[in-house]
Amino acid sequence: MQTEALLRSPDIVVEPTLTVERLKAYYTTKAFGIDRDIRAVDDISLTVAKGEVYGVAGESSSGKTSLIKTIVGAIRPPLHVVGGTVRFNFGGQTYDIYDLKPDELQAIRWRHLSYIMQGSMNVLNPVRRIKHSFYDFAFPHMGLGRATFWDRVRDHLRKLDLDPGVLDSYPHQLSGGMRQRTTIALATVCTPEFIVADEPTTALDVIVQRDVLTMLRDIQRDLGSSFLFVTHDMSVHATVSDRVGIVYAGRLVEEADTPTLFRSARHPYTQHLVASLPKIGDTTRRASLSGRPPSLADPPPGCRFHPRCPLAMDVCSKEVPPLVSIAPRHRVACFAVTGAPS
Ligand SMILES: Nc1ncnc2c1ncn2[C@@H]1O[C@H](COP(=O)(O)OP(=O)(O)OP(=O)(O)O)[C@@H](O)[C@H]1O
Numbered sequence: 001m002q003t004e005a006l007l008r009s010p011d012i013v014v015e016p017t018l019t020v021e022r023l024k025a026y027y028t029t030k031a032f033g034i035d036r037d038i039r040a041v042d043d044i045s046l047t048v049a050k051g052e053v054y055g056v057a058g059e060s061s062s063g064k065t066s067l068i069k070t071i072v073g074a075i076r077p078p079l080h081v082v083g084g085t086v087r088f089n090f091g092g093q094t095y096d097i098y099d100l101k102p103d104e105l106q107a108i109r110w111r112h113l114s115y116i117m118q119g120s121m122n123v124l125n126p127v128r129r130i131k132h133s134f135y136d137f138a139f140p141h142m143g144l145g146r147a148t149f150w151d152r153v154r155d156h157l158r159k160l161d162l163d164p165g166v167l168d169s170y171p172h173q174l175s176g177g178m179r180q181r182t183t184i185a186l187a188t189v190c191t192p193e194f195i196v197a198d199e200p201t202t203a204l205d206v207i208v209q210r211d212v213l214t215m216l217r218d219i220q221r222d223l224g225s226s227f228l229f230v231t232h233d234m235s236v237h238a239t240v241s242d243r244v245g246i247v248y249a250g251r252l253v254e255e256a257d258t259p260t261l262f263r264s265a266r267h268p269y270t271q272h273l274v275a276s277l278p279k280i281g282d283t284t285r286r287a288s289l290s291g292r293p294p295s296l297a298d299p300p301p302g303c304r305f306h307p308r309c310p311l312a313m314d315v316c317s318k319e320v321p322p323l324v325s326i327a328p329r330h331r332v333a334c335f336a337v338t339g340a341p342s
Contacts, residue, residue, distance in 0.1 A: 015089050016047035016048060016049050016050075016089065017048055017049060017050045017052075017088060017089050017090070017193065017194055017226040018046075018047060018048040018071070018086070018087070018088055018089075018194065018226065018228065019047050019085075019086075019087045019089075020044060020045055020046050020047070020071060020084070020085070020086050020087075021045050021084055021085045021086075021087075022043055022044075022045055022083060022084040022085075023041055023043070023044045023045070023067075023070060023071075023081070023083070023084035023085070023086065024039070024041060024042055024043055024044075024081070024082040024083040024084055025040060025041040025066060025067075025069075025070040025075070025079055025080065025081045025082060026038060026039050026040065026041075026079070026080065026082050027040060027066075027078045027079050027080075028077075028078050028080065029078050036297050037297065038296045038297045039250050039296050039297075039299060040063040040066035040067075040079070040250050040296055041063050041066050041067050041070050041250055042063075042249075042250040042251050042299075043084075043251065044067060044084075044247075044250075044251065044252050045084075045252070045323070046245055046252060046255065048194075048226050048227075048228055049226065050193075050224070050226055051220075051224050051225070051226060052226050052227070052242050052243065053217075053220060053226075053227040053229060053240060053241050053242045053243075054226070054227065054228050054229065054241065054242070054243050054244075054245065055229050055230075055231070055236075055237040055240065055241030055243070055244040055245070055258070056068070056228065056229070056230045056231075056244075056245050056247060057230075057231065057232060057233075057234055057237055057244055057245070057246050057247070057273065058232065058246055058247035058248055059232060059248075059293060060232060061293065061296070062247045062248055062249060062250065062293065063247055063249070063250040063296070064198070064230045064232070064247055065118060065198055065199075065230065066079060066250075067230075067247065068115075068117075068196055068198050068228065068230055070086070071086050071097070071196065071228070072097075072109070072113065072115045072196055073086070073097045073098070073100070073105050074115065074117070081098060085098065086098065088108070088112070088113065088194060090108075090112045090113075090193050090194075091193075095108055095112075107141070110137070110138070110140075110141035110190050110192075111141055111190055111192070112192055112193050112194060113192055113193070113194045113195075113196070114187045114188055114190070114192035114194070114195045114196065115187070115196045115197075115198075116183065116184060116187045116195070116196065116197040116198065116200050117198050118198045118199050118202070121171070121176070121179045121180055121183050123137070123183060123186070124171040124179065124182065124183060124186075125171070126170070126171050126172060127170075128170070129167065129168055129169065129170055130166055130167050130168075130169055130170070130171065130182060131167035131168065133186060134153050134167065134186055134189065137186060138153070138186065138189045138190055141190050142189075142190060152189070153167070153189055154167075156185060156188070156189045157185055159222070160181065160184075160185050160215055160218075160219070161215075162178075162181055162182065162185055166178065166182055175208075176203065176204055176208065177204055177205075177208030177211060177212065180200065180201075180204060180208075180212055181211070181212060181215055184197075184200065184212070184215060184216060184219070188219050188223070191223050191225075192223070192225055193223075193225050193226065194225060194226045194227075194228070195216070195219070195220060195225050195226070195227045195228070196227075196228045196229075197216065197227070197228075197229050197230065198230045199230055199231050199232070200212060200216065200229075200231075201213060201231070201233075201236065202231070209236075213236065213239065213240055216229075216240070217240060229241060234273055234274065234277055235277060237258060238258060238262060241258050242257065242258060243255065243256065243257050243258060243329065244256065244258055244261050246261075246267065246269065246270045246273065248269050248293075248304060248305055249293055249294050249296060249299055249304035249305070250296055250299070250304070251304060251333065252323055252331075252333070253267045253269055253270065253305065253323075253332070253333045253334070254266065254267040254269075254270045254331065254332045254333070254334075255323070255329075255330070255331045255332075256329060256330040256331070257329050257330070260327075260329075260330055261274070262274055266326065266330075266332045266334065266337045267305075267332050267333070267334045267337065268305070268309050268310055268311050268334065268336070269289075269305050269308075269309075272289050289308050290308055291307055291308040294307070300317065301317060301318065302315070302316050302317045302318050302319050302320060302321075303316045303317075303319075303320065303321050303333070303334070303335070309336075311334075311336035312336075313335060313336065313340060315335050315340040315341065316335055316336075319335075319341065320333075321333040321334055321335050321338065322338075324338045326338065
């Protein structure tokens with residue numbers, strides 16, 4: 001398959017910073033002696049351009065975290081890659097994540113690619129002062145003398161409105177919001193070109209959540225980094241993401257620029273997600289979707305959404321709808337939108 005290039009203008013083709021092609025990753029578990037595949041990432045292709053914030057949304061257990069882990073190469077059994085490729089382009093050099101040796105991947109993770117995982121605050125060692133975490137994780141990758149390194153760390157903290165005094169604190173002395181902000185400072189001190197964050201604001205209250213999101217957006221703008229951002233919270237995508245991909249049961253079902261997605265979503269599942277957002281002054285009851293998300297160990301054939309879909313046709317239970325471009329930067333996988341195959 002050819003690399004999907006992102007057209008920014010009619011004449012300029014910009015090489016994406018991230019290109020994911022036909023990615024499949026399953027958890028293989030054993031039950032009563034029989035292997036069972038949980039198809040958490042099932043044939044996903046997407047690109048993220050330089051400086052772009054790409055949001056991934058979808059309900060719980062749809063495969064968002066598995067997709068992120070697979071993209072950054074944080075793959076541990078029982079998760080394994082079944083097919084597809086993940087390529088990053090940093091400074092004109094291409095890195096095929098699955099061709100890299102563990103030490104090469106580790107070096108890229110700190111220098112170019114930062115991964116803020118769910119519960120990332122736990123990277124701060126609870127029995128050591130925070131400065132030790134900065135020294136252990138960041139110092140080996142920055143190629144600076146000690147004095148310059150600490151100057152750089154303090155500058156970075158100040159730029160993020162954090163008092164450099166946090167370096168002398170233990171994690172338990174900080175509030176949840178401060179701990180998360182400190183973790184993000186740690187993850188970005190090496191000025192990565194690509195930041196991946198998985199639900200970085202879950203478990204924080206709304207005010208702190210806003211501070212953390214503003215901080216991430218500021219870092220992304222300041223560094224000009226690309227940003228792959230996972231949250232189930234559509235209202236957060238509305239304020240943070242340039243483009244959003246909607247995942248349902250391990251597959252990408254729609255992808256569009258954020259304003260398009262919120263104004264003119266075409267997939268019935270995306271329409272449901274957008275319609276269920278609360279609106280000030282609107283007291284009408286929100287209609288909920290019937291049924292439950294499918295088991296990824298035994299998903300329905302054809303379109304995985306068809307058992308819950310108000311527009312389902314015969315073909316939807318038989319064939320998998322491909323993700324098709326219906327307008328520039330707008331793709332959708334739904335036969336009701338793109339027409340059934342003849
Ligand atoms: N270690 C594991 N072993 C087996 N199955 C797993 C494992 N981790 C996740 N899964 C399964 O993979 C599927 C996708 O899970 P994943 O955590 O990627 O979803 P998610 O969209 O990130 O959910 P959430 O928003 O709740 O974090 C789920 O069915 C989940 O039960």
